[in-house]
Every structure is written in C-alpha cells, then in structure tokens.
Amino acid sequence: MNRVLILGATSPIARALALRFASDGAQLYLAARNADEARRVAEDVSARAGVTALSGTFDASDFASHDEFVRHAAAALGGLDGVVVCFGTLGDEDSAQTDPGEALATIHQNFTGAVSLITLAARHLEQQRSGFIIVIGSVAGERGRKKNYVYGSAKGALATFAQGLRGRLAASGVHVMTVKLGTVDTRMTWGREGALLTIAPAKAADLIYAAYRKRAEVVYVPWFWRLIMGAIRMIPESRFKRVSF
Amino acid sequence: MTTNTISVPNPRRALLAGWGRYPLSESDVYRPDRIAELQAVVTANSTSLIARGAGRAYGDAALNDQNRVVDLTRLNRMLSFDPATGLLRCEAAVTIAELIDVFLPRGFFPPVTPGTRFVTLGGSVAADVHGKNHHRDSSLASHVTWFDLMIASGEVIRCSREENSALFWATVGGMGLTGVILELELRMRHVESAYLDGELIRAGNVDAAIEAFERIDAQYGYSVAWIDCNSTKSALGRSILNVGNFATLDQLPPNLAQNPLSTMPKLSPRVPFNFPAVNSLTVRAFNAVNYAIHREKAAHTIFDWDSFFYPLDSIRNWPRIYGKRGFVQYQCVWPPAESRAGLVEVLEAITRSRRGSFLAVLKKFGAQDGLLSFPMPGYTLAIDFPVTDGMLEFLDTLDVMVLKRGGRVYLAKDARMSPETFRAMYPNLGNWQAAKSSADPENRFSSSLSRRLRMTE
Ligand SMILES: Cc1cc2nc3c(=O)[nH]c(=O)nc-3n(C[C@H](O)[C@H](O)[C@H](O)COP(=O)(O)OP(=O)(O)OC[C@H]3O[C@@H](n4cnc5c(N)ncnc54)[C@H](O)[C@@H]3O)c2cc1C
Numbered sequence: 001m002n003r004v005l006i007l008g009a010t011s012p013i014a015r016a017l018a019l020r021f022a023s024d025g026a027q028l029y030l031a032a033r034n035a036d037e038a039r040r041v042a043e044d045v046s047a048r049a050g051v052t053a054l055s056g057t058f059d060a061s062d063f064a065s066h067d068e069f070v071r072h073a074a075a076a077l078g079g080l081d082g083v084v085v086c087f088g089t090l091g092d093e094d095s096a097q098t099d100p101g102e103a104l105a106t107i108h109q110n111f112t113g114a115v116s117l118i119t120l121a122a123r124h125l126e127q128q129r130s131g132f133i134i135v136i137g138s139v140a141g142e143r144g145r146k147k148n149y150v151y152g153s154a155k156g157a158l159a160t161f162a163q164g165l166r167g168r169l170a171a172s173g174v175h176v177m178t179v180k181l182g183t184v185d186t187r188m189t190w191g192r193e194g195a196l197l198t199i200a201p202a203k204a205a206d207l208i209y210a211a212y213r214k215r216a217e218v219v220y221v222p223w224f225w226r227l228i229m230g231a232i233r234m235i236p237e238s239r240f241k242r243v244s245f
Numbered sequence: 246m247t248t249n250t251i252s253v254p255n256p257r258r259a260l261l262a263g264w265g266r267y268p269l270s271e272s273d274v275y276r277p278d279r280i281a282e283l284q285a286v287v288t289a290n291s292t293s294l295i296a297r298g299a300g301r302a303y304g305d306a307a308l309n310d311q312n313r314v315v316d317l318t319r320l321n322r323m324l325s326f327d328p329a330t331g332l333l334r335c336e337a338a339v340t341i342a343e344l345i346d347v348f349l350p351r352g353f354f355p356p357v358t359p360g361t362r363f364v365t366l367g368g369s370v371a372a373d374v375h376g377k378n379h380h381r382d383s384s385l386a387s388h389v390t391w392f393d394l395m396i397a398s399g400e401v402i403r404c405s406r407e408e409n410s411a412l413f414w415a416t417v418g419g420m421g422l423t424g425v426i427l428e429l430e431l432r433m434r435h436v437e438s439a440y441l442d443g444e445l446i447r448a449g450n451v452d453a454a455i456e457a458f459e460r461i462d463a464q465y466g467y468s469v470a471w472i473d474c475n476s477t478k479s480a481l482g483r484s485i486l487n488v489g490n491f492a493t494l495d496q497l498p499p500n501l502a503q504n505p506l507s508t509m510p511k512l513s514p515r516v517p518f519n520f521p522a523v524n525s526l527t528v529r530a531f532n533a534v535n536y537a538i539h540r541e542k543a544a545h546t547i548f549d550w551d552s553f554f555y556p557l558d559s560i561r562n563w564p565r566i567y568g569k570r571g572f573v574q575y576q577c578v579w580p581p582a583e584s585r586a587g588l589v590e591v592l593e594a595i596t597r598s599r600r601g602s603f604l605a606v607l608k609k610f611g612a613q614d615g616l617l618s619f620p621m622p623g624y625t626l627a628i629d630f631p632v633t634d635g636m637l638e639f640l641d642t643l644d645v646m647v648l649k650r651g652g653r654v655y656l657a658k659d660a661r662m663s664p665e666t667f668r669a670m671y672p673n674l675g676n677w678q679a680a681k682s683s684a685d686p687e688n689r690f691s692s693s694l695s696r697r698l699r700m701t702e
C-alpha cells in the first residue's frame with residue numbers, strides 16, 4: 001500500500017496527480033488551506049477512482065503547525081510512504097519588488113514552508129528507510145528574471161534544497177524527485193500573456209507520474225524545457241539583464 | 246501566517262463563439278477553481294455576467310459580448326456516488342463524457358444524453374437538453390433531484406421540485422439567466438452492457454418515417470432518424486431510423502458478453518458521415534450514397550454506445566468544414582397534430598432553397614415542464630445552415646411556418662430569432678420573468694442571447 005500525502009491538493013495539477021496515484025491503489029491524504037475545497041477534491045478522487053481519499057488543511061506559512069500536521073496526516077493514513085509538494089503561489093510580483101512583507105510571503109509559500117514540511121516528512125521516511133518525496137518546482141527557478149525573481153529565487157532555492165536532500169536520503173533508499181515545470185494552464189497563468197507552450201494540468205500530471213514511476217531524479221515537464229532553459233542559461237548576464245520577458 | 250483571502254481572479258480577454266462559430270463575441274472570461282472565487286466573480290460588480298460550460302450551444306447562449314463570462318469548466322468535481330440508488334452528486338461542469346468514462350465500467354449510463362457527450366451537466370440543465378429517449382424518459386433535468394444555484398447576491402439556494410420550485414422551473418431551460426448552477430444530484434441509469442440492441446430502419450418518405458417512429462415506440466427506448474433533406478416529391482423526408490435499447494447480457498454474442506461493460510470497442514455499423522465540403526451538389530451526392538448504403542432493412546444489430554449515441558463526436562472540429570462564416574442549426578418542434586404537415590412544409594422549403602444541409606435529424610418528443618423548455622409532445626427537426634447571404638431571411642420564413650402551427654425553435658441552437666417570434670413561441674415567458682426577477686432583481690445574469698431576444702422586457 002502506497003500512503004501518500006499531497007500538499008497543495010487544490011492545484012489542478014495535484015488533483016490530476018492524485019487521481020493517477022489513487023487509480024494505482026494509493027491511499028491519499030489531500031491537503032490545502034480551505035477544508036471544504038480540499039474535501040471536494042478528495043471526494044472527486046474517491047468517486048472517480050472508487051477509493052476513499054482523506055483530506056485536511058495546512059498552511060505552508062504557519063511553521064509552528066507543521067509538526068502536528070504531518071503527524072496527524074501520517075496517523076490518519078496509518079503510515080506515510082510518500083509526499084508530493086505541489087503548493088506555491090506567484091504572489092503579487094509587482095509589490096514583492098518593493099514590499100519586503102510581500103516578498104517574504106512569496107518565499108514562505110514557495111520555499112521556507114516547503115523546507116519545514118519536507119524536513120518533517122523526510123525524518124519519517126528516513127526512519128522507515130523507504131518512500132519518496134516529489135517536489136514540484138518551476139523552470140522560473142533556473143534563472144532570475146526581472147519580472148518574477150522573488151518567486152523564481154524561491155523555486156531555485158527549493159531545487160537546491162531538494163538536490164541536497166536527494167543526496168542525503170539516497171543512503172536510506174528514499175527517492176527525491178525534482179520537477180521543473182514549464183507553463184501549465186492553471187489560474188497561475190490564466191489571463192497572462194505568453195501562454196505559448198502551455199500544457200493542460202492533466203498532461204503535466206501524466207508526465208510527472210510517469211517520471212515518478214521511472215524513479216527519475218530531475219525531470220523537466222515537458223522535456224523541451226530542458227533545451228529552452230539550457231539556451232536561456234547561456235545568455236550572458238550583460239545581455240540577459242536587458243531582456244524584458 | 247497568510248490569510249486565505251479570496252480575491253476576484255484575473256480575467257482573460259477572449260474571442261468566444263458557440264459551436265456554430267456564429268456569432269463571435271469578445272468578453273472578459275473568468276475561470277474560477279474554487280467556489281469562493283466564483284462567488285467573488287458573481288458579486289464583484291453588477292455588470293452583466295453569464296455562465297459558460299463546454300460551449301456546445303450552437304449560437305449566442307453562452308456568449309456575453311463586451312461583458313463578463315464565467316467559464317465553469319474547472320468546477321467539475323464529483324462528490325459522491327451511491328451504486329445502490331445510482332444517485333450521483335457532483336459539480337455542474339462534470340461532462341457527460343466523464344460520466345461515461347467513470348461509470349459505464351461500473352454499469353451506469355447517463356439517463357439522457359444529447360448528440361454529443363462533450364457537454365456539461367450545468368449546460369444541460371440550463372438548456373433542458375433532450376436525447377433520443379425523450380418521448381419515453383423526458384429530459385436530463387427530469388433525472389436531476391435537486392441543484393444548488395448561486396444567485397446574483399452570491400447566496401447559494403437549493404432548488405428542487407419541492408424546495409424553491411419556482412426557481413427550479415425557471416432554471417431548467419432558463420439558459421443560465423437565473424444564476425450559476427453549482428452542484429446537482431443526478432440519478433444514473435443502470436445498464437447491463439455498453440452495447441445497444443437495435444435496428445437501422447429505412448423509411449421512404451415523411452409518412453413512412455412517422456409511421457416507423459409510432460410503430461417502434463413500444464419496443465425501443467431510443468430512436469432518431471437521419472433525414473435526406475434533398476429528396477423530393479413522394480420521397481420527401483426519406484430517412485434512416487436508428488433505434489435501440491441497452492442490450493441485456495443474454496442479447497450479447499459470447500465474445501462481447503465476456504466483457505460487457507468495456508468502454509473501448511467500436512464495432513458498429515455507423516451512419517456513414519464523410520462530411521464533404523458543404524455545397525448543395527456534394528450534399529446531394531452524399532445523401533444519395535448514404536441512403537443507398539442503408540437500402541436494405543437491417544435485422545437486429547448490436548451497436549456500441551459510442552457509435553449509437555455519438556456518430557458526430559468521432560469527427561473532431563466538424564463545424565470548420567462549413568467555412569469561415571460559421572453556421573446556424575435550426576431546430577424546431579411541432580405539436581402532434583401539426584407534425585406531419587409542418588415537416589412536409591419545412592422540408593419542401595429547404596429543398597427548394599437549396600441551402601443544402603445534409604444533417605437533418607428527426608426525433609419524437611414527450612412533454613416537458615421547464616418554463617422555457619424547448620420540448621413539447623410532437624416531432625422535432627434539426628438542420629444545419631452554413632451562413633450564406635440570404636440565409637437569415639430564409640430562416641425567418643421558416644419561423645413563420647413553425648409559429649403558425651403552434652411550434653417553437655430551440656434556444657440552445659438559436660443565434661438569429663427575433664424577440665417577437667420568441668415571445669410568441671414561449672407562452673410561459675411571463676411566469677419565467679417573475680421567477681427571474683425575484684432571484685436576480687438587477688438582471689445581473691444576462692447574455693448575448695437574452696439581450697437579442699429581450700427576454701427580460
Ligand atoms: C453535436 C451536438 C449535438 C447536440 N445534440 C443535442 C441533442 O441531441 N439534444 C439537445 O437538447 N441538445 C443538443 N445539443 C446542444 C447542447 O446539448 C446544449 O447546447 C447544451 O446546453 C450544451 O452544454 P454546454 O455545457 O456546452 O453549455 P454551454 O454551451 O456552455 O452553455 C449553454 C447554456 O447553458 C448555460 N450554462 C452552462 N453552464 C451553466 C451552469 N453551470 N449554470 C447555469 N447555466 C449554465 C449557459 O449560460 C448557456 O445559456 C447538441 C450540441 C452539439 C454541439
């Protein structure tokens with residue numbers, strides 16, 4: 001039995017991923033901030049996959065509550081075999097440039113909150129010497145852009161954190177996968193320009209799930225973002241700082 | 246700690262159309278993922294707003310030119326299913342296709358389905374859609390026990406035949422104008438297999454077609470006729486009826502009975518749609534071929550659910566073959582006593598006009614209760630008309646014929662009817678307006694369709 005905690009379950013990507021896990025017989029605990037919305041997602045996965053998924057609430061920025069929350073979720077599942085970290089927000093990119101409160105909120109929702117929750121879950125998995133952690137990051141973390149560098153730096157830091165953790169947990173057989181996600185058609189991108197190359201959340205979930213099944217370590221979703229980001233990283237800093245995207 | 250304040254999500258400025266790609270309109274489109282976001286959109290300001298499901302209405306029902314549209318497709322969560330009763334509770338944007346994917350392998354099928362499975366349940370209640378079993382099982386909404394409606398104040402109201410029944414009957418067929426259907430309970434139909442046991446029956450003209458419908462009535466729950474609308478004189482209305490019932494296990498050949506609920510195999514004879522470019526010459530050639538293939542009356546045949554219910558869904562993007570200007574589907578119904586004469590009159594006019602449309606569908610209706618529901622006992626005809634010069638004027642002449650015989654035209658297909666025609670065809674408009682204004686006194690929910698037809702005046 002695969003007992004999986006999904007954080008940020010109201011994301012359509014997470015919802016589709018939950019359905020893939022449930023269809024393969026996993027037992028799920030689906031968490032987001034709003035109890036009713038998390039419950040609706042759990043009921044949906046339950047009805048479609050013919051299982052019973054659990055749900056609950058957490059807040060990534062409420063660090064003090066994390067220990068209790070992870071214990072509670074693991075107890076409800078009767079153990080923990082995997083965690084999917086899918087929460088995150090773009091935040092208000094404009095005010096994050098001048099308002100430290102806004103900038104830190106974005107960092108907490110994407111990075112420090114994840115560090116806290118992953119560390120707690122990793123303790124659990126390391127002890128039992130098995131399991132997995134899937135960290136949904138972003139290609140925005142590959143290079144700081146003037147438009148969204150606060151969000152980008154959080155995702156970049158998250159990737160570095162996951163990379164180190166992967167090394168440390170390798171000895172205990174815990175699989176850590178970093179997903180570098182390109183643009184997906186969710187509320188994060190709705191109504192914004194440059195929706196080129198955008199994929200549907202279900203497609204993203206299929207690719208992520210396939211990579212998880214292959215025990216990939218770092219995966220670009222879809223694959224072509226590896227090439228795009230490779231090219232973007234090559235642009236010299238003196239030129240890149242003038243690029244407007 | 247962050248507070249989870251829900252603000253109005255960003256809109257996307259988009260050019261929208263219905264299935265007929267006529268007319269086009271530009272709107273600010275919101276797509277909430279959470280109920281609180283929908284509420285924020287509904288209550289944000291008092292400018293006009295209309296719900297949109299899968300956008301399968303043909304005309305301007307789910308359009309709101311230069312105003313707000315709320316795309317509900319992300320509010321499509323299934324909430325509970327009880328296999329003992331077949332009762333499903335789900336959000337309104339769940340589609341018929343999803344119901345089949347999830348529940349047909351478990352022995353349940355939607356109780357009613359339109360000719361495409363890519364519609365949402367919310368859109369199906371709002372248009373009070375019918376299927377091939379209307380004469381027997383009524384519309385989809387007849388199998389909905391209740392729904393929750395978000396009205397203009399942002400309040401959510403439970404509506405059923407017992408509770409808030411005036412609002413229930415104004416919303417069933419009310420084209421999204423009373424509010425947004427959030428969630429509903431639907432009774433799914435138990436089936437033993439994913440196949441239908443039925444027949445393809447040839448009918449030489451209008452009389453033979455009607456006679457065939459009446460004859461098979463007691464035997465088959467599902468029936469539809471594909472009419473060759475270019476045949477004339479004594480062959481006017483010659484057609485092929487496709488009729489059937491869900492097959493029981495003992496009706497299936499052994500190879501299918503092994504896995505009776507498999508949703509995969511596609512083995513049926515289908516009405517052969519090739520969809521050549523639509524001009525009157527190719528249409529007539531097509532119809533001749535089509536009819537020739539079905540010349541002999543077939544004996545009992547096993548059809549798979551897909552080819553029986555959705556012959557059109559296998560052709561993706563078929564509206565584009567009608568060309569850039571788009572098309573209008575004209576669907577009308579006549580009361581029983583006028584059906585034969587009405588059908589002859591309209592088919593003759595269409596044949597004469599050579600506005601060539603090969604997609605003519607004939608069905609039999611039973612009664613319907615929504616205040617603006619389209620179905621009434623009698624026969625209904627649906628035909629596509631590519632947008633060409635003079636087409637709109639031609640359809641106005643059809644309106645006169647239909648109205649004269651006490652018939653009406655379907656709002657979910659319409660893009661061009663006049664307010665006067667609409668008023669004459671929908672005699673319960675006054676009662677509908679009363680329910681509409683008590684739920685939506687400021688008329689916040691309005692659409693390109695409701696303004697064109699002056700539905701609230
Ligand atoms: C190939 C094809 C075959 C068809 N065959 C049939 C048929 O056999 N029988 C039949 O009856 N119809 C048929 N239709 C028409 C179709 O079933 C209806 O137009 C239906 O309303 C489409 O549902 P939708 O989800 O696409 O809604 P949309 O087209 O998005 O919207 C239709 C109407 O419903 C309203 N609406 C949508 N969602 C909601 C909601 N949640 N709350 C309140 N209002 C809402 C909209 O405001 C609009 O007025 C067919 C259409 C096609 C394209």
Ligand SMILES: NC(=O)c1ccc[n+]([C@@H]2O[C@H](COP(=O)([O-])OP(=O)(O)OC[C@H]3O[C@@H](n4cnc5c(N)ncnc54)[C@H](OP(=O)(O)O)[C@@H]3O)[C@@H](O)[C@H]2O)c1
Pocket residue numbers: 007008009010011012013014032033034037058059060061085086087088089090109136137138139181182183184185186187188189247249278
């Ligand atoms: N969409 C893209 O193009 C794209 C690209 C690259 C990476 N990503 C990443 O993919 C992930 C999913 O995003 P999405 O696009 O699906 O957007 P989304 O629908 O907005 O999902 C965001 C998720 O994060 C949760 N969340 C936000 N703040 C939280 C907090 N403080 N505490 C707990 N949960 C919180 C949300 O839960 P609530 O219901 O509680 O709000 C929701 O489940 C994010 O990590 C995002 O950075 C997305």
